[in-house]
Amino acid sequence: MEDLRKAEQEVMASSPDGALMQHAAAGLAVICARVLRERTGRVSGRRAVLLVGPGDNGGDALFAGARLARRGVAVTALLTSEKAHAAGRSALATAGGRCVEAGPDTAVEAWTHLEAADLVVDGLVGLGGRPGLREPAAGLVERIPDHAAVVAVDLPSGVDPDTGATGPSHVWADLTVTFGAAKACLLLPPASAAAGDLEIVDIGLAPHLPPEPLVGRLAAPDVARLWPVPPPSADKYRRGVLGVVAGSAGYPGAAVLAVAGALRTGVGMVRYVGPADATDAVRSAWPEIVAGQGRVQAWLLGSGVDPEADDEQPRAVRAALDEGHPCLVDAGALGLLPAELRSHASVPDRSDRLLLTPHAGELARLLGELGEDVHREEIETQPYRHALAAARLTGATVLLKGSTTLVVRPDGRARSQAEAPSWLATAGAGDVLAGIAGALLAGGLSPFDAGSVAAFVHGKAAARASGGGPIVSLDVAQAVPATVAKLLQH
Structure with a gap:
């Protein structure tokens, strides 16, 4: 996992500010739109809920949500932290999406949005996460409806990025969209089962990664x-x-x-x-x-x-x-x-x-x-x-x-x-x-x-x-x- 973090830092250092996140969000939005079309028959008019934490995965979800909103999707971001990506929040609001603080006072509103969702995008926790989720994230994950398609950003929240261990509360994704290369947890059980299908968005990390990953899978x-x-x-x-x-x-x-x-x-x-x-x-x-x-x-x-x-x-x-x-x-x-x-x-x-x-x-x-x-x-x-x-x-x-x-x-x-x-x-x-x-x-x-x-x-x-x-x-x-x-x- 350290190799991936280092590669991301090297690419960011040689790219315009925010370009890497925009690249990732663009790929994520395309895949989310495809999932909506496959599951519901269309994109415009559907409802998407973003579960957003304080890290870059939350920023990826917000910028992808802004792109979906511009395609006619009703997008609501449920924010579990006041540190949620500021530029991403602004982009979503500009595109016509909504942000809702997910706390005790807004729990019923958040649950109502989740119940109506056709698509849930998990951007709660990133590579710094550990097994299990705390409130309010754990409560939101528990309320994800069975009928909604669940797309995880980079990895399912609540799993250990390095070992694939899971805690008592974590996201079960239908599809995980990861960036640059598969993280170890996406290949290691039991987290690999929680990741669902896997798609990798190329964001230019390959020249900066070692030729042989620590954890791989033969095709x-x-x-x-x-x-x-x-x-x-x-x-x-x-x-x-x-x-x-x-x-x-x-x-x-x-x-x-x-x-x-x-x-x-x-x-x-x-x-x-x-x-x-x-x-x-x-x-x-x-x-x-x-x-x-x-x-x-x-x-x-x-x-x-x-x-x-x-x-x-x-x-x-x-x-x-x-x-x-x-x-x-x-x-x-x-x-x-x-x-x-x-x-x-x-x-x-x-x-x-x-x-x-x-x-x-x-x-x-x-x-x-x-x-x-x-x-x-x-x-x-x-x-x-x-x-x-x-x-x-x-x-x-x-x-x-x-x-x-x-x-x-x-x-x-x-x-x-x-x-x-x-x-x-x-x-x-x-x-x-x-x-x-x-x-x-x-x-x-x-x-x-x-x-x-x-x-x-x-x-x-x-x-x-x-x-x-x-x-x-x-x-x-x-x-x-x-x-x-x-x-x-x-």
Whole structure:
């Protein structure tokens, strides 16, 4: 976030006074007019309410409101602070809009305006905000009617700009219009859900920003660029051999699904290591697999493994971790990691070799074993913070599974992928994801790239398989080849 603030200051220093805000407001007004037309059929004659705080986001909203008023929109600004942008207030009044002080004495009037609104523009809090809103802003947000379209300026008010954490009161936007580049909170859960759809207005910041943002999101062209397409001379070994230690007597299906994800992703060969019952199940489903140890380029460890079981799987996991190959550490293997970490005097940086793939409950258990007392609910409230803590404590790259999947490195860099439909919340989906990511590790991608590319493809394959309806995990694996083929066509 500091990079964005610095870029804005550099652009403002080289621009006429107020030009940057006018540029932002112009883009915001165009998008608000489009939203009104899409939601109500026209712009003129509609009602817009601006929720305006003391900062620049409030100024953006006021100047955009003035532009809407000149197009025939009835615009009312509800001001939560006497420090609301003076020039913006004047511009709105000149264009025919109204400003109402939103205090106890005017609460009923403010609520009446909100109830009649076709569009609500949130300009309450900007980059200096923290989770939660205070009065009178919290009361206004609570009164936003369901029928109104909500457009947030730069970010939904009441969320943490840096971590994506939310407080008890915050704006739920249908659309967030941000300027220059996406702020971290717009990509990090849970705030990313509150942001709704995202549109970026170019205000000339790009030359002043670093080439790689702290928090990013892969799009289809990025995934196509990173995908390990085999050359004409490739053989199965050059395409990558993935070793899989997965499954147990109680969970043979996890092994079947993990191998399915890997094979459908295009790995050259899978070497499967597991107990006899699970091996039979995997061989029956996938005759291509080779059972037993051998040369590999990467390991997938832990799906369906019981770390306390009296079988050979925990030993096989530990042996694979010691080999030095890239490893995806999932499910049961996560429980074996703390003991392995305690064998080191300090935490080595293994973010280029280890990819951990917990869900929130598994991450809470892992952090607990590493000395961090945290509950699942806390992780779901601040996932980036806790995934980063795990990355730093283990020296690994961490993929935290969820409706929005985070991939976080120990240096704080992160990617946030949210392509999956809600139907993907089904048993075995994480095993398929592990297979996809493991295959990409074997194909030569770094853990950071393998995790984020896998999350993207996993979500897109689920959407393709679902078609808007229910799915099971094997459906997702079966849809991976067509999903990848479509990506590579562009």
